[in-house]
Amino acid sequence: MSVYVTVGSTGFDELVTAVCTRQFLQSLAARGFRQLCVQCGSSEDLFTPPSTESGAFGIAIESFDYTSSPQRFIEQADLVICHAGTGSILEALHSRKPTIVVVNHRLMDNHQSEIAQELSRRGYLVSTVVSGLADAVASGAYSKLIPYPNADPQPIGEILDEETLF
Numbered sequence: 001m002s003v004y005v006t007v008g009s010t011g012f013d014e015l016v017t018a019v020c021t022r023q024f025l026q027s028l029a030a031r032g033f034r035q036l037c038v039q040c041g042s043s044e045d046l047f048t049p050p051s052t053e054s055g056a057f058g059i060a061i062e063s064f065d066y067t068s069s070p071q072r073f074i075e076q077a078d079l080v081i082c083h084a085g086t087g088s089i090l091e092a093l094h095s096r097k098p099t100i101v102v103v104n105h106r107l108m109d110n111h112q113s114e115i116a117q118e119l120s121r122r123g124y125l126v127s128t129v130v131s132g133l134a135d136a137v138a139s140g141a142y143s144k145l146i147p148y149p150n151a152d153p154q155p156i157g158e159i160l161d162e163e164t165l166f
Contacts, residue, residue, distance in 0.1 A: 002035035003028060004077035006070060008085045011042030014130040015083060015102050020049040027137040029057035037073055038063040071095065079142060081133070084112035089119065093148035099125040100136050124148045 005019050018024055019038055028036060036059050040047045044065045067073065070088075074080055074095045082088040084103045092099040101116040113127075120127035123146040128136040136142070 001031075001033045001078040002037065002076060003033050003079045003081060004037050004039070004073045005081045006039040006073070006088055007041040007043060007083050008039075008088045009041065009066070011040070012083050012102070012104055013043045013046050014104070014106075015081075015133075016040050016043040016046045018102075018130045018133050019081075020047060021134070022050065023134040024137065025049070025057050025059055027134040028059055031137060031140060033079070034058055034060060036061045037077070039067060039070065039073065040065055079137075081137075084116040084127075086112075086115060089115070089125070093119075093124055094150065096147050096150075098142040098145055100133070100142055101125050101127050102133055103127060103129055105129065122146070 005015070007015055016038065019036070025036075036049075038047060038061070040063050042065070044063065047063045049061050070091060074091055074097060077097055079100070080092040080095075080097045081100045081102065082092055084101050089099070089101055101120070103113045103116050105113065116125070116127035119125050125145060126136050126142050
């Protein structure tokens with residue numbers, strides 16, 4: 001089984017660092033994952049998985065900075081972990097892949113957190129923060145998600161409308 005992690009078009013230093021930790025790699029291995037592919041964006045210099053530990057967990061690891069075809073990687077994954085950007089969330093949900101969204105609280109406003117939490121409340125994805133990522137994987141809650149309605153932008157549109165009114 002494989003995991004695709006994406007930070008989108010910029011960078012997310014904390015997320016890239018978190019996927020290199022022993023705790024995260026152990027969580028993946030315990031859930032049966034054997035491949036980890038990480039799109040690092042501008043955070044690529046921070047991608048330093050402990051090679052001896054990743055080998056001990058039996059996880060093949062690859063990374064790259066950007067891709068012009070993220071959908072190809074999403075389609076190949078059994079689990080998608082992404083930052084809370086609306087575009088990345090929608091790409092993962094429309095592919096009907098289990099998705100864990102990691103909110104970047106360092107951004108200026110909290111719209112990403114609000115969108116991720118509401119989609120999580122509705123059962124479409126798991127929302128977490130960087131410090132909770134390994135636990136979110138270990139819990140396996142992503143395997144019990146409701147598929148996002150195909151080609152129906154209404155649920156996320158409603159959330160965006162609600163959030164921009166306040």
